[in-house]
Amino acid sequence: MPKLPVPPLPSAAGRKALRALSYVPLLDPHLYQPSAQRPVRSKMRELRRDTQVAPHSHPWAQMAISMGGVIRLSLDHATYIVPPSRAIWVPAGLPHAVTMVETAKLYTLYFLPARAGAGAQAAWMDQPAWQQCRVLQASELLRALVRELSTDSDADAPLAPEALEREHHLSALVCDEMRRAEVMRLGIVLPRDKRLQHLCEAVLDDPTRHAGLEQWALDTGASLRTVARLFRSELGCTFTQWRQQVVLAHAVALAAQHLPIAHIAAELGYTPSAFSAMVRRSVGMTAAAFLGQHQLQSSGR
Known part of the structure; x- marks a missing residue:
């Protein structure tokens, strides 16, 4: 196994x-x-x-x-x-x-x-x-x-x-x-390349630690250009697109604690409007619908 x-x-x-x-x-x-x-x-x-x-x-x-x-x-x-x-x-x-x-x-x-x-x-x-x-x-x-x-x-x-x-x-x-x-769409694809694995696990641990790929790439021992190329070849997307999937996963976990969207957005380094726009762009639905908060409101929680 x-x-x-x-x-x-x-x-x-x-x-x-x-x-x-x-x-x-x-x-x-x-x-x-x-x-x-x-x-x-x-x-x-x-x-x-x-x-x-x-x-x-x-x-x-x-x-x-x-x-x-x-x-x-x-x-x-x-x-x-x-x-x-x-x-x-x-x-x-x-x-x-x-x-x-x-x-x-x-x-x-x-x-x-x-x-x-x-x-x-x-x-x-x-x-x-x-x-x-x-x-x-x-x-x-x-x-x-x-x-x-x-x-x-x-x-x-x-x-x-x-x-x-x-x-x-x-x-x-x-x-x-x-x-x-x-x-x-809640799956996060993980790479096979060891250098990229290290970076991706760090992002999974704390997606808000760095703002851009350049800072994340410093610990990999590879150049920014190499890391960007590995994201496209290994994961079929850019670093920004992949990190957004991680952010959505963290948002789901925070929403399970019944936190309001504004609180979730702040925890993940977004303003409420920017977070809502990112969610709609990524999954094609409102942040409330994606996080199940419309269900919480309808059940009176």
Whole structure:
């Protein structure tokens, strides 16, 4: 199993000194293995902030969603910041690790593919769009359905026929809600070049430390021109475009603390108007919509 990059996402107060991660063993996924009888299985565990589920993979797809805190899912060369208002889809066989940015209940759903016996109703998982990680907007209905699914393992007593029938109905609704969900651009691509890795990890730790690429490049041992070229060749974008994705990820984590947009903008070195313009330019929606604050207002929080 490859060692995955999982740098922590510190809080605003703790960005200067990184917190140490504690590692927790993986709950045996084979005790929650989906089958033709139970094509969608769910497990739940409550994990404290700064803990990481050991890097792993499994032969079926999964969807992870937290109740109450931000999580971070890391691949070999990408990382995703996922607040409670979103869920993340991971295709089968892809090594990944989950880090808890905040204490939360972590639900993991496993999905049996059509070719393994789930039937035509699971054919959507074979579509190209579902063959890569994607962050989904999690509706209130999807979150409620996830909470209702049984989290018993195969070591527990089998479900009664009535409970099994109910699970089938809930599972079908979960799949339907996921297919309808809006896809959010929250992934941060990470480079393979060692010099650029060092720079990118520093930006992930604190994107506001320097204003421009010239200052960031000083610690890499490479020239400004070389670093700019590496961003284009390794990541397919400019440094400014990549850093904006990091800023958006930090904004998501801050928004999960129910901070107002003006506060989030200030933490990230923006005026409220400049931050709102950057968000709209990057993701095509208002800052309030992107950060889920319209949901908070509608729920009366």
